[in-house]
Amino acid sequence: MTDYILYGSHASLFTGKARAYLNWKGVSFDEVAVNGAIMKDIILPNVGWPVVPVVKMPDGAIVQDTADIIDAVEAQHPAPPVMPNTPLLKFASYLMQLYADQWLTLPAMHYRWNYNEDGIFGEFGRSIAPEADPETQYEIGKRSGMKFRAMVPMLGINAETIPAIEASYESFLKEFADHLAVHPFVFGGRPSYADFALYGPLYAHLYRDPESRKIMERAAPPVARWVERVGAGETNGGLIQGDEVPPTLLPLFQRHSKEHLPVLAATQALFETWAETAEAGADIPRVLGGAPFEIEGVSGSIIARPFSLFRLQMALDVLEEMGPKDRKLAEAFLTSIGAERLADLKPSRRMERRNCKLCLVAS
Ligand SMILES: N[C@@H](CCC(=O)N[C@@H](CS)C(=O)NCC(=O)O)C(=O)O
Known part of the structure; x- marks a missing residue:
């Protein structure tokens, strides 16, 4: 039994x-592909x-x-910790997660749906209905995949922005490859929290989808090798000593600040307006209008997602817990990546996840 x-x-x-x-982490687990029955019997309830x-x-909690x-898994199996235990690297890990979860999803979604669509519909169908014939699988997959x-358009991916999203992604790949020439993983010789965050967009859509894979292999083979190392669960080596963000990561963080911070600021403004009349404990809408962005000099508009502010809150919590010496180091780091105003983007009302939903703190 797993x-x-x-x-x-x-x-x-x-x-x-x-x-x-x-x-x-090395825990024993089974992976179960979600089909209609699992959705109905396990996930929705x-x-x-x-x-x-x-x-x-293990105790049945979902x-x-x-x-x-x-x-939750770290609480059961604390060693070795996935999170670096120094304040600045912890803060930078959450910041990398904000980038990976909430912004690198743009190239991930673009390449999947504009380069790999047919294959993905078939794959969705095979996973949902393994017994069906290929044509039926494709139709089932298409129904599920259309959601x-x-x-794609809601994320601001369109004919005008696509060349800029591609240029930014290819630059990101090269910058990450430059880092990987010095360190095998984000913070040294073994994967940590930030690696798993980046692995999200870089694996399923950008490495595994066949047309995306060709681009990664052409532009940045070391990133493809990193995807393989992270996926294989490599555990050799240790994290870097000291509490300094490797200089080779600064271009990645700078790119994130430049592209995403204005979106976070616009999202925060929309959130503040919504929060003025929201009751304590209220469910937070998944989308609160639109936010302008600029990428490689091209303007676009993306849905404003309060969840991005929640991922930001996770990073800012670490910043706020720091003593004066660490805070000074963190502020110097933020200045070096063009994110001096990050702390100002903190929403005035705190968010939490309750019953798997994002809510205002009930107090
Ligand atoms: N914040 C969530 C995001 C999960 C997520 O967006 N999952 C996608 C598939 S990769 C999904 O099921 N999306 C459905 C939806 O967002 O309605 C997490 O980190 O688990």
């Missing part, structure tokens, strides 16, 4: 993140909305959200 069950899908970005983490991944813990899954495909 201890954990991971309900997810091979093609899913966030399932990839959870799977790679569980593999590395426990989570309340259709989403993957979901993990069943956990959703990759960050909550990692926290995700519909996200």
Whole structure:
């Protein structure tokens, strides 16, 4: 009997993140592909909305959200910790997660749906209905996949922005490859929290989808090798000594600040307006209008997602817990990546996850 069950899908970005983490952690788990019956019997009754991944813990508890899954498993198996235990690297890990979960999803969604669509519909169908014939599988997969495909224009991916999204992604790949020439993983000789966060977009959509894979192999083979190392759960080596973000990571963080911070600021403004009249404990809408962005000099508009502010809150909590010496180091780091105003983007009302949903803190 295995201890954990991971309900997810091979093609899913966030399932990839959870799977790679569980593999590395070395816990025993079974992965179960979500079909209609599992959605109806396990996910909807426990989570309340259709989403993957979901993990069943050894005590039967159901956990959703990759960050909550990692926290729950870490609480059971603390060694070795997935999170660096120095304040600045911990802060930078959450910041990398904000980038990976909430912004690198743009190239991930673009390449999947604009380069790999047919293959993905077939794959979704095979996973949901393994017994059906290929044509039926394709139709079933298409029905299920259209929900995700519909996200593409909402993320601001369109004819005008696509060349800029591609240029930014290819630059990101090269910058990450430059880092990997010095360190095998984000913070040294073994994977940690930030690696699993980045693995989400970089594995399922950008490495595993065949057309995306060709681009990664052409532009940045070391990143493809890193994807393989993280997926294999490599545990050799240790994290870097000291509490300094490796200089080779600064270009990645700078890119994130430049592209994503204005979106976070616009999302925060929309959130503040909504929060003025919201009751304590209220469910937070998943989308609150639109936010302008600029990428490689091209303007676009993306749905404003309060969940991004929640991922930011996770990082800012670490910043706020720091003593004066560490805080000074963190502020110097933020200045070096063009994110001096990050702390100002903190919403005035605190958010939490309750019953697998994002809510205002009830107090
Ligand atoms: N914040 C969640 C995101 C999970 C997520 O977006 N999963 C996708 C598949 S990769 C999904 O099921 N989306 C359905 C939806 O968002 O409605 C996590 O980290 O687990």
